Structures are given as structure tokens and as C-alpha cells.
Amino acid sequence: MKSKDLSHYLAYLLVFIVLICGAVSFNLRLTTIKQSYPGFTNPVFLPSASTLRLASLDFEGLAADLVWIKGAIYFGSHYRQRGFRFPWMERLLNLATDLDPLYYDVYWYGSSLLPDVYQSIRLLKKGMKYFPNNWKFPEMIGFDYLYYLKDYKSAGKYYEIASTKPGHPPFVPSLASRFYTEAGELNAAIRVLTNFYNTTKRKDLKQEFGLRIVQLEDIKLLQSMVSRYRLSFGTYPKDLKELVDKGFVETLPKEPFGGYYFLDPDDHRVKSSTDPLTTPPGGRRKNGKG
Amino acid sequence: MRKVLALSQVTFLQGIRSRVFYTLLFFAAIMVLSTVVLNQMTVGDPTKIIQDLGLATLSFFSILIIVFVGSQIFGKDMESQTVYIILSKPIGRGQYLLGRFFGLTAILYVNMAAFSIMILLLNALYSHAFKWTLLMSVFLTAMEMAILLSFLVFFFVFITPTLAPFLVLAVFVIGHTTTEVRAIFSHKHGFYHAFSLALYYLFPNFDLLSVQTEVVHNVPIPLAHILYGMGYSLVVVMLVLLLSHLIFRTRDF
Numbered sequence: 001m002k003s004k005d006l007s008h009y010l011a012y013l014l015v016f017i018v019l020i021c022g023a024v025s026f027n028l029r030l031t032t033i034k035q036s037y038p039g040f041t042n043p044v045f046l047p048s049a050s051t052l053r054l055a056s057l058d059f060e061g062l063a064a065d066l067v068w069i070k071g072a073i074y075f076g077s078h079y080r081q082r083g084f085r086f087p088w089m090e091r092l093l094n095l096a097t098d099l100d101p102l103y104y105d106v107y108w109y110g111s112s113l114l115p116d117v118y119q120s121i122r123l124l125k126k127g128m129k130y131f132p133n134n135w136k137f138p139e140m141i142g143f144d145y146l147y148y149l150k151d152y153k154s155a156g157k158y159y160e161i162a163s164t165k166p167g168h169p170p171f172v173p174s175l176a177s178r179f180y181t182e183a184g185e186l187n188a189a190i191r192v193l194t195n196f197y198n199t200t201k202r203k204d205l206k207q208e209f210g211l212r213i214v215q216l217e218d219i220k221l222l223q224s225m226v227s228r229y230r231l232s233f234g235t236y237p238k239d240l241k242e243l244v245d246k247g248f249v250e251t252l253p254k255e256p257f258g259g260y261y262f263l264d265p266d267d268h269r270v271k272s273s274t275d276p277l278t279t280p281p282g283g284r285r286k287n288g289k290g
Numbered sequence: 291m292r293k294v295l296a297l298s299q300v301t302f303l304q305g306i307r308s309r310v311f312y313t314l315l316f317f318a319a320i321m322v323l324s325t326v327v328l329n330q331m332t333v334g335d336p337t338k339i340i341q342d343l344g345l346a347t348l349s350f351f352s353i354l355i356i357v358f359v360g361s362q363i364f365g366k367d368m369e370s371q372t373v374y375i376i377l378s379k380p381i382g383r384g385q386y387l388l389g390r391f392f393g394l395t396a397i398l399y400v401n402m403a404a405f406s407i408m409i410l411l412l413n414a415l416y417s418h419a420f421k422w423t424l425l426m427s428v429f430l431t432a433m434e435m436a437i438l439l440s441f442l443v444f445f446f447v448f449i450t451p452t453l454a455p456f457l458v459l460a461v462f463v464i465g466h467t468t469t470e471v472r473a474i475f476s477h478k479h480g481f482y483h484a485f486s487l488a489l490y491y492l493f494p495n496f497d498l499l500s501v502q503t504e505v506v507h508n509v510p511i512p513l514a515h516i517l518y519g520m521g522y523s524l525v526v527v528m529l530v531l532l533l534s535h536l537i538f539r540t541r542d543f
């Protein structure tokens with residue numbers, strides 16, 4: 001090869017390298033500018049689950065792993081952006097769980113990564129279908145209803161479902177009954193406690209839950225008397241003593257945990273001073289006696 | 291049988307000495323070890339990635355070994371006309387095919403055994419226990435690879451050596467997608483439905499031999515699945531090898 005030819009080639013190579021470097025640096029600069037615009041989201045290409053399942057050639061588990069990692073990276077790269085709504089997150093997690101419905105981590109951790117409580121509930125309900133004996137998913141749904149949506153009835157419902165699953169801790173039926181009580185669903189509250197009372201073998205729990213059942217039965221009775229009082233006089237009684245005075249009950253039942261029953265003037269519901277979700281008149285005392 | 295064994299031994303040594311084999315082995319090892327990096331990027335159970343990627347790599351590189359090492363050995367036979375020399379010896383055509391088939395199977399299974407140990411060890415490193423059930427998936431993958439090897443033999447005896455590896459890859463893809471394709475076109479009538487049905491029944495269904503996801507999630511695999519899987523593979527392998535023999539017998543050399 002002549003030296004002239006060689007220098008020609010070298011010149012071409014040099015120009016080529018310079019052009020490539022130019023294209024790359026322009027690309028990087030443009031990407032930075034594009035990402036600085038408000039509301040910018042990295043486009044996420046998400047094929048449908050059936051397409052990806054077909055393309056994965058029966059390695060759906062691996063495909064689900066990669067989608068889950070993509071989800072984790074997607075979360076990690078935007079979580080510092082204030083107000084970012086993670087528009088692709090639910091689809092990513094749904095895709096991962098469509099590919100591998102038994103992927104426990106995606107339901108469990110993924111439900112915490114979703115920005116919207118309804119999305120979280122949807123994902124956990126999907127998880128419940130594939131893990132029918134797992135108490136954590138319905139418990140987490142119940143928590144979402146309670147904490148984010150203040151929906152005591154639904155919270156109670158899902159805590160009750162959790163209380164029917166093997167391995168659940170005793171606080172699950174206990175909370176289910178409390179949430180049902182708070183929602184005014186006394187029959188449901190008693191049902192949860194009775195179920196647990198009948199199945200548990202621990203004596204201490206049996207005793208505690210037995211007293212709780214008595215407490216709720218008392219509240220149920222007093223509440224029905226309050227309703228009858230209202231039907232008779234067209235107004236609510238000022239306090240529970242009025243029920244005794246007007247002959248609706250002979251005496252007020254003894255609160256089994258050492259507290260007392262009272263009528264909440266705000267919602268006219270009978271409550272126990274020992275219920276941690278209530279504030280008895282005059283505030284709470286240390287011994288729980290109101 | 292002695293002749294078949296002797297040819298298998300030669301085929302095995304030919305394959306083991308191949309540079310392609312070691313290159314594939316090297317990349318497969320890198321791929322399995324890369325799970326350590328991927329583990330850092332996930333949330334939750336790290337062993338799932340090791341098992342998923344490990345089993346996928348095992349399968350993927352096994353098919354590459356069939357395609358490259360197998361086609362190298364058969365290609366040499368056909369193109370450099372070694373097959374004339376072999377068949378001029380007192381060895382039957384059926385014995386030749388069987389010898390090559392068993393030799394290639396041995397290469398493949400040695401490789402699969404090495405990788406299975408690697409996956410088991412890597413998984414044990416994170417979970418502090420050996421997950422022997424992974425071997426169920428490896429076993430069924432081995433059955434699947436035997437079917438693909440028989441197809442390699444089949445394509446080599448009546449199609450040009452250049453095309454055969456691609457056709458084996460096509461069988462691999464079709465075998466893993468027929469169930470899905472059939473489901474997609476199940477609600478349609480006419481050509482597409484008939485075509486998907488034809489694919490489903492004409493090609494081996496590898497979906498039936500795939501239990502990776504179940505094994506990773508500790509779903510119990512009944513022994514019947516393993517036994518029927520083995521039976522299915524043996525029948526298909528015998529069928530394809532028999533067909534290959536019939537075609538090979540009619541060929542003039």
C-alpha cells in the first residue's frame with residue numbers, strides 16, 4: 001500500500017471518528033435537554049403479556065424478572081422527582097405478574113411502589129387469586145382501606161378474610177372486629193371474634209376474645225335499646241343512664257375489661273371506654289377506665 | 291452396538307476438542323455468573339434471578355451447542371465427504387446415525403451437567419441450601435435437547451448442511467410457541483386456525499417439557515410429569531431417528 005493511500009484511509013478514519021463522536025455528544029446533549037422539560041417521562045416500551053410470553057419461548061419467569069427489574073429501575077430513577085405519578089408502574093407490575101403469576105415479590109413490594117392506593121389494592125387482589133392461603137395480601141389491602149381511604153367496613157372485610165388464612169397472627173381477627181365495630185357492623189365484628197374463639201387453642205387468647213365477644217354483645221344490645229328509645233321519644237337519649245331510667249334496660253351491663261359503656265354524642269353510637277379507637281367523655285385514663 | 295459406541299466415542303472426542311464448544315462454554319459461564327450483578331438490581335428474593343437466568347442459559351446454550359457443534363461435526367461429514375469413508379467401513383447407515391446422535395448427546399449432557407452444578411452452587415451460595423428440584427427442570431430440558439438433536443440428524447440427512455442448523459432453531463421456536471399460537475387463533479376459523487392446529491400437532495410441544503417457572507416457585511412437580519416427559523421425548527426421538535434412517539437409506543453416496 002502506498003503511503004499516499006494510507007494517509008487517505010487515515011484521513012477518512014479520522015473524519016469518521018470525529019463524526020461519530022459529534023453524533024454521540026449531540027445525542028447526549030439533546031437527551032439532557034429533553035429530560036429537563038417538566039413532566040418528562042422516559043418512554044417505556046411494553047409489549048402485551050401474550051406477545052412477551054410468546055417471545056420468551058417458555059422462559060416467562062426470566063421475562064418477568066427482567067420486567068420487574070425494569071420496574072425497580074423505573075421507580076429508582078424517578079422517586080426523587082416531586083409529584084411524579086409513575087404512569088407506567090401499574091402496567092409494568094401487571095405485565096410481570098401476567099408473565100409469572102406466582103412472582104410473590106412483585107405483588108408484595110410492587111404494591112408499595114405504586115403511587116395510587118387503588119392501583120395497590122388491584123395488584124394485591126390479583127395476588128390473592130394466586131396465593132389463596134396467604135394472609136398478608138388481604139391484610140395489606142385492609143390496611144390500605146383503613147389508612148388511606150378511612151373505609152372501616154372494607155378494612156374489616158379484608159382483615160376478616162386474612163383471619164381465615166392459615167398462619168395469621170391474633171392481631172388480625174382482633175383488628176377486623178375493631179374495624180367492623182367502628183363501621184357499625186357489630187354482627188360482623190362478633191362473627192370474626194367467634195370464629196377465632198372457636199378455632200384458637202391458646203387459652204389466653206380464648207379468654208381475651210371471649211371477653212371481647214361479651215363486650216360486643218353488650219354494645220349490640222345497648223345500641224338496639226338506643227334505637228328503640230329513639231323510636232319511642234323521637235330523640236336520642238342524653239346518656240345510657242336514661243335507658244335505665246326509662247325502663248329500656250334494668251341495669252347497665254358491666255364492661256368486661258373494667259371500663260364502662262357510653263353513648264357517643266357525636267354519632268349516637270354505644271361505645272366502650274376501653275376501645276382504643278374511641279375517646280370516652282372526659283378523655284382516656286391510664287387504667288383504661290375512661 | 292459396539293460400532294455405535296465406538297462412533298459415539300469418536301463423535302464425543304471430536305466435539306470436546308472443538309473450539310466452538312469451549313467458546314460457547316465460556317460465554318455460558320459468564321452469563322450464569324452475571325446473575326450476581328442482576329441480583330443487585332432486583333427487589334426481593336435474589337435466588338429467583340439465579341434460578342431463572344441459570345435455567346434459561348442452560349437451555350439457550352444447549353441449543354447453541356446442538357446447532358454449532360452438531361452442525362460442525364455433521365457438516366464435516368457431508369461436505370468433506372468423511373461420510374463416504376465411514377460408510378465404506380463395515381458400519382450400517384443406521385449405526386452411523388445412532389453413533390453420531392449418541393456422541394452429540396453425550397457432549398451436550400456433559401455440558402448440561404457442568405452447568406447444573408454451577409447453578410446449584412450459585413443458588414446455594416445465596417439460599418444456603420441445595421435446591422435439588424432444579425434438576426427436574428434440567429432433566430426435562432435434557433429430554434427436549436435430545437428431541438432437537440434428533441431433528442438435527444433428520445435435517446442433515448436430507449437437506450443441505452447450511453440449512454439444517456436454522457431448521458433446528460425453527461423447530462425450537464415453533465416447539466415453544468405452538469401452545470400460545472394455538473390459543474391465540476383458537477377463536478378464529480379457517481386458515482389461521484387450521485395452520486395453528488397443524489403446527490401444534492406436527493411439531494413436538496416443548497411447552498410440555500418446560501417446568502422452569504414451577505420449579506423456581508417450588509410448585510411440586512409430580513413424578514408422573516417427569517416419567518411422561520421422558521416417555522414423550524423417547525417416542526419422538528425414535529420416530530424422528532427412524533424417519534431419518536429411512537431417508538438416509540435411500541440416499542446415494
